[in-house]
Amino acid sequence: MSRRLIARLVLALAGLGAAGAARAQPADPLPAEAHPTPAAPDLTAPAPDPSIPVTGPAAPAHTLGDQLISAEAGAVAGGRVTPGGLRIAGHYLYQLSEVDWFDGMAAFTFGSGQGACFRDRRDMVICKHGATDGTGVEIAARVRRLLTQRSVFQPFAQGGVGLGLARFSDDELSGFTIPLHAGGGVRVEVAPMIALVMEDELEFGFGVFGRGLGLAPQLAFAVTVGLEFQLR
Amino acid sequence: MRSAILAAVAALLAACQSSDVSREVGARCDRSSECDDRCLPATDYPGGFCTTACATRDDCPSGAVCAEVDGGVCLFSCTTDASCGFLGAGWRCTASDLHGGGIQGMVCRGA
Numbered sequence: 001m002s003r004r005l006i007a008r009l010v011l012a013l014a015g016l017g018a019a020g021a022a023r024a025q026p027a028d029p030l031p032a033e034a035h036p037t038p039a040a041p042d043l044t045a046p047a048p049d050p051s052i053p054v055t056g057p058a059a060p061a062h063t064l065g066d067q068l069i070s071a072e073a074g075a076v077a078g079g080r081v082t083p084g085g086l087r088i089a090g091h092y093l094y095q096l097s098e099v100d101w102f103d104g105m106a107a108f109t110f111g112s113g114q115g116a117c118f119r120d121r122r123d124m125v126i127c128k129h130g131a132t133d134g135t136g137v138e139i140a141a142r143v144r145r146l147l148t149q150r151s152v153f154q155p156f157a158q159g160g161v162g163l164g165l166a167r168f169s170d171d172e173l174s175g176f177t178i179p180l181h182a183g184g185g186v187r188v189e190v191a192p193m194i195a196l197v198m199e200d201e202l203e204f205g206f207g208v209f210g211r212g213l214g215l216a217p218q219l220a221f222a223v224t225v226g227l228e229f230q231l232r
Numbered sequence: 233m234r235s236a237i238l239a240a241v242a243a244l245l246a247a248c249q250s251s252d253v254s255r256e257v258g259a260r261c262d263r264s265s266e267c268d269d270r271c272l273p274a275t276d277y278p279g280g281f282c283t284t285a286c287a288t289r290d291d292c293p294s295g296a297v298c299a300e301v302d303g304g305v306c307l308f309s310c311t312t313d314a315s316c317g318f319l320g321a322g323w324r325c326t327a328s329d330l331h332g333g334g335i336q337g338m339v340c341r342g343a
Contacts, residue, residue: 118259118266118282121252121320170265 065230066095070197072226076109081127081175081209082218083134083166085111089224093144101144103158109136115170117211125213129168138164142181157184158199166207166218175209179218193230199223252318257283257296257306272305276342278322283307288332297330299339304331307339316340 070091078084089107096102111134117127142160164177185199203220253259254268259282261271267282274280283305284291286298292306299307310316310325317323324343327336 115265116255118253118255119261121258121260121279121318123260123279 065193065232067231068093068101068228069231070226070228072197072199072224074222074224074226075132076111076203076220076222077131078109078111078129078134078220079131080129080219081134081166081168081173081207081213081216082129082177082203082220083109083111083136083168084130084220085109085132085134087222087224089226091226091228093228096143099146099149101146103140103142103144103160105138105140105142105160105162107136107138107140107162107164109134109138111135113169115168117168117171117173117213125211127168127171127173127213127216134166134168136164136166136177138162138177138179140164140179140181152189153186154188154195155184155186156199158201159183162203162205164207166209171211173209173211173213175207175213175216177205177207177218179203179205179220183222187228195228196225197228198225252295253282254293255282257293258308258319270302270305272302278342279320281307281319286331289330297337297339298332299337300329300331307341310338310340 068091070093072087072089072091074087074089076084076087087107087109089105092104094102094104111132112130113135114130114133116129116133117125120126140160140162142158144156144158147155147157158181160181162177162179162181164179165174166177167174181201181203183199183201185197187195187197189195200221200223203218203222205218207216207218208214209216255266256268259267261267261280261282262274264271266280267284269284270282272281272283285302286292286304286306289297292298295308296306297309298304301307307328308316308319313323313325316325319340322343323340325338326341328339328341329335330337
């Protein structure tokens with residue numbers, strides 16, 4: 001950890017040094033001896049050539065703090081034994097590198113409790129829940145990779161793994177789930193320390209359920225929108 | 233690793249399987265909460281039988297008729313005992329009054 005802090009300090013100092021150097025050397029391709037003396041401006045200096053593109057100062061990098069929290073709401077489409085419905089999620093993000101962020105998520109899914117499981121004539125349990133049935137809670141560890149940084153709009157890709165509980169109340173069916181996450185989204189800075197975040201994600205994996213159902217696949221698609229706040 | 237893959241494939245196949253029965257008509261049951269409507273007891277319907285109340289045949293899913301049982305419930309229609317075999321042991325194809333029509337039809341019931 002200390003090694004990592006030192007590395008980050010070094011990077012930060014290097015960044016400050018580079019920024020200081022950039023400030024100390026405004027964009028000017030002319031060598032020092034070519035500068036006219038300020039006291040005697042050269043009125044005979046040729047007009048700038050319009051064929052040469054004039055570049056302004058570099059756009060400032062959008063700096064993020066290294067920790068963010070966010071609250072999001074949206075919808076999840078599940079089915080069979082994957083809960084779906086309203087999704088409420090909270091995130092804690094910690095910067096890992098220039099483009100990668102750890103994203104710890106706690107998500108709650110609220111769907112209907114309607115029963116949809118039955119026993120076939122061989123006494124095997126079959127569940128055919130709809131896209132918005134069941135309730136679930138999940139914690140997940142994901143990594144978000146920013147695809148661009150120097151923009152108000154920052155698209156990102158993300159992936160990770162979660163651990164959850166699923167419950168279908170009318171069927172008295174519960175289980176543990178291990179979904180993998182893969183998706184993406186975009187964050188839009190709306191204020192200096194606040195960003196709007198929209199993300200969509202495919203969640204797929206397996207769950208272990210009671211009532212003799214055993215191992216069952218999990219598949220869901222989630223779309224959420226929320227606000228992200230910079231901690232520092 | 234190989235057994236894990238096989239288990240995963242088996243689980244996927246199990247999840248994709250279809251069934252001739254449903255919570256509406258035909259599923260095994262011990263109590264009505266396992267069915268959309270009601271559970272006919274295992275004493276007369278081996279394994280229990282999920283069914284729904286009906287007034288006419290149109291109220292029943294495909295393959296079922298509205299039998300004059302408990303005021304009208306859906307039962308699978310049949311032609312021979314063998315055609316009731318998918319319900320398990322102890323089922324036979326017997327003549328039963330159909331609800332509302334004053335006629336008889338062949339339906340699967342407990343032996």
